[in-house]
Amino acid sequence: MTTGPLRETQLQRTRRFSFRRRIHNRSRRAPPPPLASPPPSVASLPAMSIFEYNGSAVVAMVGKNCFAIASDRRLGVQLQTVATDFQRVFKIHGKLYIGLSGLATDAQTLYQRLAFKHKLYQLREERDMKPETFASLVSALLYEKRFGPYFCQPIIAGLGEKDQPFICTMDCIGAKELAKDFVVSGTASESLYGACESMYKPDMEPEELFETISQALLSSVDRDCLSGWGGYVLIVTPTEVQERVLKGRMD
Amino acid sequence: AANGVVIATEKKLPSILVDETSVQKIQSLTPNIGVVYSGMGPDFRVLVRKSRKQAQQYYRLYKETIPVTQLVRETAAVMQEFTQSGGVRPFGVSLLIAGYDDNGPQLYQVDPSGSYFSWKASAMGKNVSNAKTFLEKRYTEDMELDDAIHTAILTLKEGYEGQISANNIEIGVIRADREFKVLTPSEIKDFLEEVE
Numbered sequence: 122m123t124t125g126p127l128r129e130t131q132l133q134r135t136r137r138f139s140f141r142r143r144i145h146n147r148s149r150r151a152p153p154p155p156l157a158s159p160p161p162s163v164a165s166l167p168a169m170s171i172f173e174y175n176g177s178a179v180v181a182m183v184g185k186n187c188f189a190i191a192s193d194r195r196l197g198v199q200l201q202t203v204a205t206d207f208q209r210v211f212k213i214h215g216k217l218y219i220g221l222s223g224l225a226t227d228a229q230t231l232y233q234r235l236a237f238k239h240k241l242y243q244l245r246e247e248r249d250m251k252p253e254t255f256a257s258l259v260s261a262l263l264y265e266k267r268f269g270p271y272f273c274q275p276i277i278a279g280l281g282e283k284d285q286p287f288i289c290t291m292d293c294i295g296a297k298e299l300a301k302d303f304v305v306s307g308t309a310s311e312s313l314y315g316a317c318e319s320m321y322k323p324d325m326e327p328e329e330l331f332e333t334i335s336q337a338l339l340s341s342v343d344r345d346c347l348s349g350w351g352g353y354v355l356i357v358t359p360t361e362v363q364e365r366v367l368k369g370r371m372d
Numbered sequence: 373a374a375n376g377v378v379i380a381t382e383k384k385l386p387s388i389l390v391d392e393t394s395v396q397k398i399q400s401l402t403p404n405i406g407v408v409y410s411g412m413g414p415d416f417r418v419l420v421r422k423s424r425k426q427a428q429q430y431y432r433l434y435k436e437t438i439p440v441t442q443l444v445r446e447t448a449a450v451m452q453e454f455t456q457s458g459g460v461r462p463f464g465v466s467l468l469i470a471g472y473d474d475n476g477p478q479l480y481q482v483d484p485s486g487s488y489f490s491w492k493a494s495a496m497g498k499n500v501s502n503a504k505t506f507l508e509k510r511y512t513e514d515m516e517l518d519d520a521i522h523t524a525i526l527t528l529k530e531g532y533e534g535q536i537s538a539n540n541i542e543i544g545v546i547r548a549d550r551e552f553k554v555l556t557p558s559e560i561k562d563f564l565e566e567v568e
Contacts (some may be wrong), residue, residue: 246442257435 169199171272172293176347177222178309179209180317180338181278181288183302184330187358188286190218190278191338193309194366195350196225205350205371213239214249215362217279218355219259222307223293224272231271235259252279252287256297263295270294274306284359309348312341327356331365339369373520374513376547377470377477379408380524381497382532383540398544398554402427404472405440406544406552410497411465411484419463423447440471444480444488452486466496472546493523499531506530517547525567538564 176197181190196207210220211232219235221228238258242250250258256277263271270293278288290304291297298304302321305313316337325333335354342349352367381397397416398408401423409416426446430438447467455462467482481496482488493511495503510523521543529536538561546552555563 245445246439251436254434254436258433261433 172223172274173308173347174199175223175225176345177209177225177228177307178305178313178338178342178345178348179220179222179274179276179307180303180305180313180334180341181220181276181290182317182321182325182330182334182337183286183288183300183323184325184327186284186286187327187330187356188278188280188288189327189330189334189354189356190220190276191334191352191354192220192222193307193338193342193348193350193352195348197347200346202350208353210353210355211236213255213279214243216284216357216359217250217252217255217277218357219255220276220278220306221273222276222310223274227271227273231262231273231275234262238262252277252281252289255279256287256289256291260291260295260297263291263293267294276304276306278304278357280357280359307348309341309345312344313337316341327358327363331356331363335365335367339367343370373477373515373517375477376517376520376545377472377479378517378520378524378543378545379406379468379470379479380521380528380541380543381408381410382528382536383542392539396542396554398542400544400552400554401443401469402437402471402552404437404546404550404552405443405469406471406546406554407467407469408542408544409465409467411463415463415465416467419447419450419465419467422450437473439473439475440469440478440480441475443471444469444482448482448486448488450486451482451484455485468494468496470544470546470552472548472550472552477546495527502530503527517545521545521563522567525563529567536564 176195178193181188190210192209194206195202196204209222209228210218212218213235221231239250259275259277272293274290274293276290281287288304289297289299290306302323303317305317320333320337331354335352338352349369350371351369354365354367356363379398383392383395383397385392385395398406399420400406401420407420423443427438427443451463454460462484464484466484469480469482471478479491479494480488481491481494492513493507495507506527528541538557541560543555543560544552545555
């Protein structure tokens with residue numbers, strides 16, 4: 122057994138050597154166990170569908186020579202509400218409106234692109250686009266992005282030739298679905314389907330249509346945590362457009 | 373005409389040995405738009421191909437048949453492109469595009485420069501000044517389509533050297549049913565007999 126500095130170095134070497142071996146061994150062992158509970162950060166919640174990131178509810182209904190389109194007003198970032206006056210229904214021209222549910226950023230960008238295309242169309246052809254034509258345009262635009270889609274489900278509602286109401290919806294890659302009575306989309310769509318199916322009657326006058334669509338919207342968003350904070354309803358007839366803001370359960 | 377459009381042309385073949393049925397000067401661009409040309413045949417074929425493709429692209433985007441003005445505008449834009457790009461020459465054809473859409477019957481002339489005009493009645497090619505004078509006298513706005521066909525045949529006859537027959541001319545017609553049809557030789561023969 123040596124003494125003095127040599128012994129010290131030997132010890133140091135041994136310590137250092139075993140220290141390195143311990144690190145090497147640790148990397149071969151299983152990773153350290155996770156913390157007891159995840160830190161309170163919103164971003165690390167279990168994966169939500171991208172369509173449920175912002176939360177939305179949009180519905181359109183056909184009445185007698187008129188149509189109604191309505192949406193909720195909540196903008197959320199997963200569970201946190203960020204705005205209570207978010208616009209989801211946009212005007213294309215006096216008799217054509219589009220409601221965009223799903224990811225809010227895609228809704229806004231898609232609306233800007235569509236408004237651009239429609240304005241050019243108006244300048245070139247010197248007339249407004251028919252709702253059926255506009256629906257085909259939206260469908261083509263969405264399918265262009267087939268493998269990197271806009272995460273939106275549009276609802277298109279308009280008065281066509283001879284002021285016949287026209288509504289349709291499509292999925293995020295452009296599969297058109299025409300309907301004669303009502304169309305729904307958004308996180309609250311399942312409750313909306315049920316509510317509309319039971320409350321809808323054909324050939325309703327504008328006032329009755331307003332009541333029906335408002336009730337359907339409010340009762341459905343009450344069942345959905347991601348949409349709500351009131352409603353915004355537009356009733357469009359050949360002669361006028363009525364906008365109303367609804368106050369429901371503000372949560 | 374008031375309820376349709378008619379376009380007609382003479383088919384001048386280089387020799388009597390040429391099979392007339394293989395030469396088609398009047399073509400359709402869409403089921404409701406037809407076109408006739410005066411000038412170089414091959415240039416015409418290229419333009420017809422491009423215009424048909426543009427009409428179909430429009431339909432694919434909007435699921436609506438292209439209005440006549442839009443197709444004329446796009447065809448004229450192609451012709452203008454070839455007057456300004458490098459290494460290409462302008463198209464050696466003037467087109468008469470006839471169509472029937474929601475704005476009624478329409479007739480457009482497109483020049484190699486790319487400028488286009490809407491006409492109630494027009495002529496181009498050989499003998500154009502005489503033909504136009506004849507049309508100015510004979511054309512009325514509310515004439516029926518059959519009268520218009522007769523007028524067109526007479527206008528062709530004015531400048532035709534030799535004998536007009538059902539095989540030497542081509543006539544294309546769109547009526548209110550919005551279907552562009554090239555008349556068969558037997559139908560042309562009926563009209564010729566009426567004119568005589």
